[in-house]
Amino acid sequence: MNPLEERMGYKFRNGLLLAEALTHPSISLERKNYPFDNQRLEFLGDAVIQLVVTEHLYRLYPDFSEGQMTKLRTRIVSRPALKAHAVLMDLGRYLMMGRGEEASGGRERASTLADAFESVVGAIYLDGGFDAARNFVLRETLDDFERIAKNPEEVNPKGTLQEILQAIEPCAPAYEVVEQTGPDHSKHFVSKVIWSGIELGRGEGLSKKQAQVAAASDALDQRLWLRKDKRSGTAASV
Structure with missing residues (x-):
């Protein structure tokens, strides 16, 4: 092999x-x-x-x-x-x-x-x-x-992510479109989710909403917020 x-x-x-x-x-x-x-x-x-x-x-x-x-x-x-x-x-x-x-x-x-x-x-x-x-x-x-x-x-990736993050710090994650391609009838979006200055994940979709959900799912998979959580000593549910 x-x-x-x-x-x-x-x-x-x-x-x-x-x-x-x-x-x-x-x-x-x-x-x-x-x-x-x-x-x-x-x-x-x-x-x-x-x-x-x-x-x-x-x-x-x-x-x-x-x-x-x-x-x-x-x-x-x-x-x-x-x-x-x-x-x-x-x-x-x-x-x-x-x-x-x-x-x-x-x-x-x-x-x-x-x-x-x-x-x-x-x-x-x-x-x-x-x-x-x-x-x-x-x-x-x-x-x-x-x-x-x-x-x-x-x-519900977006809701779950927000609940986890706000248990660490009282600020909601923000979603930004970083890429938008395709004709008007068939758009393709790439979005990222940012929280406390950290990019937590990216996602793609045929609408902004789909891309945001995918970005939240990516963030849940990567769990990059744990780095900040460990530095602050705050306990969070994951």
Whole structure:
């Protein structure tokens, strides 16, 4: 196994699938005849993750309504959550991408890392079947299920974040749009959440509200406020 496969706990029989999963679309801008990128695997992996998480929630919470399970699933498969798993796997380090994309911070971009995680799941599904993909997804997301079971209020990321922060210092987090792209009928927003002079997280979405929710989710995953909390000696619920 190579180091990434060891971290994943999965050995590929077809190494080309892993190579494809780790190939960012920007590579084709500089290598015109490059044979593949990870967009198709991302599409497949997204569907596999949705099914695995949905099935596990269905079995884990037999008394939950459809609405309750939908809220939990949304939290578990959110872009910030998938990005956090990719960071733990150090996926950004292994990505093949164009020099321009890399120079603009592509290896750390939330959407790129979340897409890469989905692509890896898609590659495992094709290489080893559904059981292998399910085992990988559940192994990576187990902590998410447990944390949300203990703190179901986290399905409201903005409210949860504000409650945690105001227990440390009586000032609310602020959200700022840092990037806005696309035509009027199909805007794409990137927002950041700032509190006490610290950027806690970033998120993307098709509206300002979606981007703010994603930024709050990213902040909850990173928990950067703990650094200030430790310096001040204040106790906060996390």
